Amino acid sequence: xxxxxxxxxxxxxxxxxxxxxxxxxxxxxxxxxxxxxxxxxxxxxxxxxxxxxxxxxxxxxxxxxxxxxxxxxxxxxxxxxxxxxxxxxxxxxxxxxxxxxxxxxxxxxxxxxxxxxxxxxxxxxxxxxxxxxxxxxxxxxxxxxxxxxxxxxxxxxxxxxxxxxxxxxxxxxxxxxxxxxxxxxxxxxxxxxxxxxxxxxxxxxxxxxxxxxxxxxxxxxxxxxxxxxxxxxxxxxxxxxxxxxxxxxxxxxxxxxxxxxxxxxxxxxxxxxxxxxxxxxxxxxxxxxxxxxxxxxxxxxxxxxxxxxxxxxxxxxxxxxxxxxxxxxxxxxxxxxxxxxxxxxxxxxxxxxxxxxxxxxxxxxxxxxxxxxxxxxxxxxxxxxxxxxxxxxxxxxxxxxxxxx
Amino acid sequence: xxxxxxxxxxxxxxxxxxxxxxxxxxxxxxxxxxxxxxxxxxxxxxxxxxxxxxxxxxxxxxxxxxxxxxxxxxxxxxxxxxxxxxxxxxxxxxxxxxxxxxxxxxxxxxxxxxxxxxxxxxxxxxxxxxxxxxxxxxxxxxxxxxxxxxxxxxxxxxxxxxxxxxxxxxxxxxxxxxxxxxxxxxxxxxxxxxxxxxxxxxxxxxxxxxxxxxxxxxxxxxxxxxxxxxxxxxxxxxxxxxxxxxxxxxxxxxxxxxxxxxxxxxxxxxxxxxxxxxxxxxxxxxxxxxxxxxxxxxxxxxxxxxxxxxxxxxxxxxxxxxxxxxxxxxxxxxxxxxxxxxxxxxxxxxxxxxxxxxxxxxxxxxxxxxxxxxxxxxxxxxxxxxxxxxxxxxxxxxxxxxxxxxxxxxxxxxxxxxxxxxxxxxxxxxxxxxxxxxxxxxxxxxxxxxxxxxxxxxxxxxxxxxxxxxxxxxxxxxxxxxxxxxxxxxxxxxxxxxxxxxxxx
Numbered sequence: 001x002x003x004x005x006x007x008x009x010x011x012x013x014x015x016x017x018x019x020x021x022x023x024x025x026x027x028x029x030x031x032x033x034x035x036x037x038x039x040x041x042x043x044x045x046x047x048x049x050x051x052x053x054x055x056x057x058x059x060x061x062x063x064x065x066x067x068x069x070x071x072x073x074x075x076x077x078x079x080x081x082x083x084x085x086x087x088x089x090x091x092x093x094x095x096x097x098x099x100x101x102x103x104x105x106x107x108x109x110x111x112x113x114x115x116x117x118x119x120x121x122x123x124x125x126x127x128x129x130x131x132x133x134x135x136x137x138x139x140x141x142x143x144x145x146x147x148x149x150x151x152x153x154x155x156x157x158x159x160x161x162x163x164x165x166x167x168x169x170x171x172x173x174x175x176x177x178x179x180x181x182x183x184x185x186x187x188x189x190x191x192x193x194x195x196x197x198x199x200x201x202x203x204x205x206x207x208x209x210x211x212x213x214x215x216x217x218x219x220x221x222x223x224x225x226x227x228x229x230x231x232x233x234x235x236x237x238x239x240x241x242x243x244x245x246x247x248x249x250x251x252x253x254x255x256x257x258x259x260x261x262x263x264x265x266x267x268x269x270x271x272x273x274x275x276x277x278x279x280x281x282x283x284x285x286x287x288x289x290x291x292x293x294x295x296x297x298x299x300x301x302x303x304x305x306x307x308x309x310x311x312x313x314x315x316x317x318x319x320x321x322x323x324x325x326x327x328x329x330x331x332x333x334x335x336x337x338x339x340x341x342x343x344x345x346x347x348x349x350x351x352x353x354x355x356x357x358x359x360x361x362x363x364x365x366x367x368x369x370x371x372x373x374x375x376x377x378x379x380x381x382x383x384x385x386x387x388x389x390x391x392x393x394x395x396x397x398x399x400x401x402x403x404x405x
Numbered sequence: 406x407x408x409x410x411x412x413x414x415x416x417x418x419x420x421x422x423x424x425x426x427x428x429x430x431x432x433x434x435x436x437x438x439x440x441x442x443x444x445x446x447x448x449x450x451x452x453x454x455x456x457x458x459x460x461x462x463x464x465x466x467x468x469x470x471x472x473x474x475x476x477x478x479x480x481x482x483x484x485x486x487x488x489x490x491x492x493x494x495x496x497x498x499x500x501x502x503x504x505x506x507x508x509x510x511x512x513x514x515x516x517x518x519x520x521x522x523x524x525x526x527x528x529x530x531x532x533x534x535x536x537x538x539x540x541x542x543x544x545x546x547x548x549x550x551x552x553x554x555x556x557x558x559x560x561x562x563x564x565x566x567x568x569x570x571x572x573x574x575x576x577x578x579x580x581x582x583x584x585x586x587x588x589x590x591x592x593x594x595x596x597x598x599x600x601x602x603x604x605x606x607x608x609x610x611x612x613x614x615x616x617x618x619x620x621x622x623x624x625x626x627x628x629x630x631x632x633x634x635x636x637x638x639x640x641x642x643x644x645x646x647x648x649x650x651x652x653x654x655x656x657x658x659x660x661x662x663x664x665x666x667x668x669x670x671x672x673x674x675x676x677x678x679x680x681x682x683x684x685x686x687x688x689x690x691x692x693x694x695x696x697x698x699x700x701x702x703x704x705x706x707x708x709x710x711x712x713x714x715x716x717x718x719x720x721x722x723x724x725x726x727x728x729x730x731x732x733x734x735x736x737x738x739x740x741x742x743x744x745x746x747x748x749x750x751x752x753x754x755x756x757x758x759x760x761x762x763x764x765x766x767x768x769x770x771x772x773x774x775x776x777x778x779x780x781x782x783x784x785x786x787x788x789x790x791x792x793x794x795x796x797x798x799x800x801x802x803x804x805x806x807x808x809x810x811x812x813x814x815x816x817x818x819x820x821x822x823x824x825x826x827x828x829x830x831x832x833x834x835x836x837x838x839x840x841x842x843x844x845x846x847x848x849x850x851x852x853x854x855x856x857x858x859x860x861x862x863x864x865x866x867x868x869x870x871x872x873x874x875x876x877x878x879x880x881x882x883x884x885x886x887x888x889x890x891x892x893x894x895x896x897x898x899x900x901x902x903x904x905x906x907x908x909x910x
Contacts (some may be wrong), residue, residue: 061644
């Protein structure tokens with residue numbers, strides 16, 4: 001009996017020993033990804049270097065970095081849903097100048113499961129802004145609402161900024177500027193500076209000490225030319241008393257009605273207004289020097305040449321201001337069919353344009369805005385807006401204004 | 406609702422406790438019941454039909470218990486300190502071929518030093534707990550346990566059933582505020598047949614249903630400093646759902662079977678081989694309960710006990726081993742065009758293979774009034790924990806030596822029972838790889854705390870003293886019991902004090 005007992009006890013412990021040595025190392029399920037990257041077709045003399053590509057698995061936030069000598073990348077990654085970002089140092093010719101910059105692509109959701117997956121990405125010139133970011137221009141209503149009689153009514157133009165992050169941000173210190181150039185111009189500017197600066201004709205700045213104008217995640221900050229209830233003057237318009245801020249122009253003869261209850265933006269450089277057909281564009285960012293220093297050191301003195309019936313005319317000099325490309329957080333390139341001949345800033349600021357109306361004089365544009373698309377909605381209802389530095393794809397043209405109810 | 410529940414519960418306690426009556430003096434029954442020989446084999450844990458072969462005397466116990474543990478030894482996610490009040494009743498009665506037993510208890514608990522876990526029942530659902538980065542003290546709980554069993558001895562055949570239900574509510578009144586409700590229902594049954602004058606063979610199975618609703622709220626959402634995480638093991642978490650899904654549901658089920666060799670008179674060889682399976686899915690309260698992860702656990706248990714009683718001497722040995730293989734499967738998700746999460750793949754990422762084994766010897770000398778026993782034990786523990794996607798692992802292997810000495814003495818209406826124990830745990834091997842975790846992160850520190858706790862050499866000592874006094878003519882003894890236990894690890898220690906006041910009859 002005792003022998004049997006000892007045998008059983010030994011058996012138990014031998015089994016125990018067997019179990020404890022069982023230490024298998026299985027491999028994670030992986031997928032072979034072939035990524036084809038397309039370069040922009042409208043960049044002249046484009047020369048690309050190696051692609052640095054990062055795959056971020058969205059379930060785990062784990063990152064996998066790769067390099068690709070060509071525009072096709074093969075990568076072995078664990079199964080998952082990936083955001084893929086790529087960057088490449090490039091040179092291209094822009095307005096006769098050789099630009100050294102970066103190409104960039106981002107694709108937000110790529111399902112990578114199974115043995116092999118083929119993916120594609122389109123690249124675009126990368127913005128040079130290197131600040132903290134987070135705000136985007138959500139909407140520009142530049143056409144005016146139009147009257148019941150079909151006339152133009154420009155008193156109710158507005159611009160909406162949006163906190164596209166999951167953290168509260170402060171709008172204090174943000175600037176908005178309208179481009180000095182418009183897209184219908186065929187003028188040749190001397191000196192040409194678009195590879196480094198955005199020439200602007202008006203700048204406003206949101207005041208505050210850095211904590212005065214918080215914007216919660218997924219919320220907007222509305223700037224209006226006249227923050228009054230425009231329904232009273234125009235039945236087709238809307239109530240802009242909901243605006244967070246007004247902008248005023250000192251030299252405007254017919255000032256729009258002022259709402260004393262809505263604070264005014266700082267007018268850094270008069271004259272700030274959007275173009276009624278969108279031929280000038282709006283940029284947004286932060287002035288990275290003092291306002292006084294900016295006004296002193298960032299003057300753009302230029303002249304322009306144009307040719308009419310074979311005769312060349314030169315005009316100037318003119319004075320405006322210029323904003324370094326790397327200060328620009330976001331821009332909305334606007335124009336209209338038939339008038340989009342000339343750039344108003346470098347493609348690294350914004351690659352493509354969006355619009356209201358089908359031609360320059362089209363009154364159908366009245367009451368339409370350009371609105372940024374929603375890329376995703378978080379489970380708590382916060383919308384993430386699309387921002388690929390290409391307004392042609394990021395914006396809904398001819399959109400119904402968000403404030404029209 | 407809770408008050409009604411408590412009322413029904415107290416009625417249940419009293420009815421169970423008042424059931425058992427016996428003509429044998431209560432001190433004699435207590436003297437027999439306190440013997441470690443009675444509980445040496447755990448065969449009845451698996452097979453309620455085995456209850457008919459036990460040496461357990463008829464006895465009922467109604468008591469109130471206070472327990473308090475302080476110190477920082479323990480797993481961070483379970484908390485290392487607590488104080489509990491428990492009202493409990495248990496009873497065992499035998500009448501002819503019928504055996505009836507039951508237990509019920511109500512506990513009010515407070516647990517402190519919990520971090521990186523706001524779910525309840527950690528050992529049931531790990532590693533997929535819901536956690537916040539703050540954690541804290543004073544997790545308040547109310548626990549209700551009910552267990553009832555019946556066994557019948559029909560000569561050649563014996564059978565039994567038991568039903569065990571536990572409900573637990575846990576919450577905290579300051580941020581972060583978990584609000585957890587759990588329920589656990591287990592049904593056991595077993596059937597035995599005599600094969601000789603000394604032995605029976607038996608077998609049984611069990612079914613289990615487990616549920617937990619687990620939510621975290623913050624009353625001060627603006628000032629919230631905690632981040633919320635659905636943990637996936639060894640410090641990893643489901644990043645996609647961090648901070649935005651604050652409610653989860655655990656839905657589990659289990660089953661198992663066992664075979665046994667049972668000595669009919671409680672002595673000689675008893676052997677149990679058992680297999681248990683438990684699976685539990687963690688669901689998020691979105692998309693009609695999205696299945697985020699699941700665990701699958703297989704447990705293999707072997708126990709062999711030998712007891713030999715000769716006159717006043719009882720000699721015995723018990724070898725038991727449990728191998729547990731827990732696997733965790735995690736889903737990966739994307740969002741469809743309706744903004745709903747859709748599972749795109751799932752894979753086993755987490756593994757915990759654990760072996761617990763022990764060899765215990767017992768010698769008891771017992772006469773009609775005085776008994777003493779010595780119970781040396783050697784134990785072995787090995788755990789291999791790994792998370793595949795993050796390439797993290799934690800392996801610990803240790804061995805323990807312990808001894809328990811006990812003495813019981815009955816004098817007329819009095820009974821005194823004293824037990825003392827000493828133990829030492831020696832680490833045999835250890836390895837930890839926490840790939841990708843920065844040392845300054847709080848989560849790294851909690852994992853290292855757990856690793857130190859599991860892998861450290863440790864010393865333990867304990868003492869319990871119980872004094873019973875039989876009331877005249879009523880067959881009732883009132884008792885008071887005190888317990889002290891101390892554990893000392895390299896970087897942590899733990900002090901446990903318990904006091905119990907009750908009546909046995």
